[in-house]
Amino acid sequence: xxxxxxxxxxxxxxxxxxxxxxxxxxxxxxxxxxxxxxxxxxxxxxxxxxxxxxxxxxxxxxxxxxxxxxxxxxxxxxxxxxxxxxxxxxxxxxxxxxxxxxxxxxxxxxxxxxxxxxxxxxxxxxxxxxxxxxxxxxxxxxxxxxxxxxxxxxxxxxxxxxxxxxxxxxxxxxxxxxxxxxxxxxxxxxxxxxxxxxxxxxxxxxxxxxxxxxxxxxxxxxxxxxxxxxxxxxxxxxxxxxxxxxxxxxxxxxxxxxxxxxxxxxxxxxxxxxxxxxxxxxxxxxxxxxxxxxxxxxxxxxxxxxxxxxxxxxxxxxxxxxxxxxxxxxxxxxxxxxxxxxxxxxxxxxxxxxxxxxxxxxxxxxxxxxxxxxxxxxxxxxxxxx
Amino acid sequence: xxxxxxxxxxxxxxxxxxxxxxxxxxxxxxxxxxxxxxxxxxxxxxxxxxxxxxxxxxxxxxxxxxxxxxxxxxxxxxxxxxxxxxxxxxxxxxxxxxxxxxxxxxxxxxxxxxxxxxxxxxxxxxxxxxxxxxxxxxx
Numbered sequence: 001x002x003x004x005x006x007x008x009x010x011x012x013x014x015x016x017x018x019x020x021x022x023x024x025x026x027x028x029x030x031x032x033x034x035x036x037x038x039x040x041x042x043x044x045x046x047x048x049x050x051x052x053x054x055x056x057x058x059x060x061x062x063x064x065x066x067x068x069x070x071x072x073x074x075x076x077x078x079x080x081x082x083x084x085x086x087x088x089x090x091x092x093x094x095x096x097x098x099x100x101x102x103x104x105x106x107x108x109x110x111x112x113x114x115x116x117x118x119x120x121x122x123x124x125x126x127x128x129x130x131x132x133x134x135x136x137x138x139x140x141x142x143x144x145x146x147x148x149x150x151x152x153x154x155x156x157x158x159x160x161x162x163x164x165x166x167x168x169x170x171x172x173x174x175x176x177x178x179x180x181x182x183x184x185x186x187x188x189x190x191x192x193x194x195x196x197x198x199x200x201x202x203x204x205x206x207x208x209x210x211x212x213x214x215x216x217x218x219x220x221x222x223x224x225x226x227x228x229x230x231x232x233x234x235x236x237x238x239x240x241x242x243x244x245x246x247x248x249x250x251x252x253x254x255x256x257x258x259x260x261x262x263x264x265x266x267x268x269x270x271x272x273x274x275x276x277x278x279x280x281x282x283x284x285x286x287x288x289x290x291x292x293x294x295x296x297x298x299x300x301x302x303x304x305x306x307x308x309x310x311x312x313x314x315x316x317x318x319x320x321x322x323x324x325x326x327x328x329x330x331x332x333x334x335x336x337x338x339x340x341x342x343x344x345x346x347x348x349x350x351x352x353x354x355x356x357x358x359x360x361x362x363x364x365x366x367x368x369x370x371x372x373x374x375x376x377x378x379x380x381x382x383x384x385x386x
Numbered sequence: 387x388x389x390x391x392x393x394x395x396x397x398x399x400x401x402x403x404x405x406x407x408x409x410x411x412x413x414x415x416x417x418x419x420x421x422x423x424x425x426x427x428x429x430x431x432x433x434x435x436x437x438x439x440x441x442x443x444x445x446x447x448x449x450x451x452x453x454x455x456x457x458x459x460x461x462x463x464x465x466x467x468x469x470x471x472x473x474x475x476x477x478x479x480x481x482x483x484x485x486x487x488x489x490x491x492x493x494x495x496x497x498x499x500x501x502x503x504x505x506x507x508x509x510x511x512x513x514x515x516x517x518x519x520x521x522x523x524x525x
Binding site for chain 2: 125129135147153194198243248
């Protein structure tokens with residue numbers, strides 16, 4: 001069954017905070033939810049489907065449903081890291097198409113800038129952890145650096161090329177009053193920032209921010225009853241890529257699988273896409289994803305992103321016009337929800353005028369969770385203004 | 387904090403492995419200087435990390451094999467900002483085929499390169515344990 005036209009994104013809201021010492025994580029989820037529902041012209045009382053991932057504290061979605069005071073008929077806490085909200089939108093559309101719910105709420109929130117109230121260890125039973133724990137894989141920069149090192153080796157990708165991605169994000173962030181980093185940076189400044197994990201420098205890495213966001217997915221009848229511009233889901237696909245029991249190939253991501261499925265469902269091609277939200281935990285994440293989604297040939301990502309090609313009004317493929325995870329926001333160390341939100345803004349014509357893409361009728365949002373090219377979840381959404 | 391052992395020129399305390407009934411033979415073999423991987427008698431494919439069933443042909447049982455300890459670096463990074471000083475994480479492609487996550491030790495971090503030949507060494511783990519972890523150094 002195709003999802004095309006079976007559901008709409010009717011509400012979207014990005015929490016304005018980037019530093020939340022005085023708020024709890026459930027509170028941030030609720031404030032994000034309230035904002036998205038208000039944006040749609042709906043309320044908590046209308047919600048009959050709820051979607052969240054591991055950033056929601058407690059027992060899957062049960063604890064949050066209780067906190068919100070809602071009684072969902074459909075619940076889904078699929079955990080694919082930063083890509084989870086895109087998976088949730090797809091699953092919400094499936095549930096709506098199947099008649100299981102009509103108004104689905106997706107929330108994401110967290111406060112990684114604050115000392116944790118508690119720390120839940122990685123499950124000791126996780127089969128991979130038993131063989132990776134001694135090697136201090138540590139934070140995500142290290143794991144993405146491994147993929148970057150191999151991409152450079154195989155294709156001649158350079159640090160300067162990766163830096164162009166941060167430069168483009170910074171050009172967009174300057175117009176976003178809520179962006180965590182608003183200064184426009186140059187390639188030289190990116191290359192002069194300290195090395196974190198070779199070959200990734202500090203400015204190749206996304207920001208760490210508190211906050212959250214939410215979107216509301218609804219049945220077409222509900223969408224038609226509301227007063228907001230209609231954003232139709234026309235393609236949605238997900239993929240799981242693993243280290244493949246020792247046959248790992250770090251040069252491509254799960255986007256190579258989710259992308260073609262989403263394009264096929266939507267019945268559009270790369271040339272039809274006016275704007276892209278590309279998960280940007282790191283610069284290399286964007287470079288590899290653009291290749292895997294077919295916006296350029298494999299290995300050509302470095303050349304594709306150069307010279308401002310991703311800057312709105314300058315290049316061929318405007319991306320992350322909110323400033324992305326690299327400059328604006330990466331709440332709870334997960335950028336998925338903000339990718340959807342900025343795509344919705346673009347399709348509604350509600351992005352900042354300095355970055356709004358003209359005649360933006362079809363947009364793509366892509367999420368990446370886990371470790372690039374290794375153990376990861378990829379999700380692609382293609383959305384159309386109606 | 388558990389007490390940490392000084393480990394030669396390798397300042398980062400190595401976390402001892404979490405050992406399950408399934409992985410125990412692997413970690414016990416490490417203590418005797420052997421790096422094991424899994425081989426599938428049904429399809430002939432080697433795999434790593436080791437598991438009971440074959441992830442390629444789904445045979446229910448697989449057998450342990452000992453690796454030669456020779457390999458090449460498939461991908462690596464030098465973590466520059468760790469509190470205990472820089473260290474290198476890598477995928478090493480074993481001579482037998484599988485690529486495994488590991489650390490590269492006793493090396494000039496700035497001279498590491500993809501394709502470089504490396505050989506197996508074992509590093510003691512930190513704390514009250516006799517566990518050792520398989521790592522690699524330039525060959």
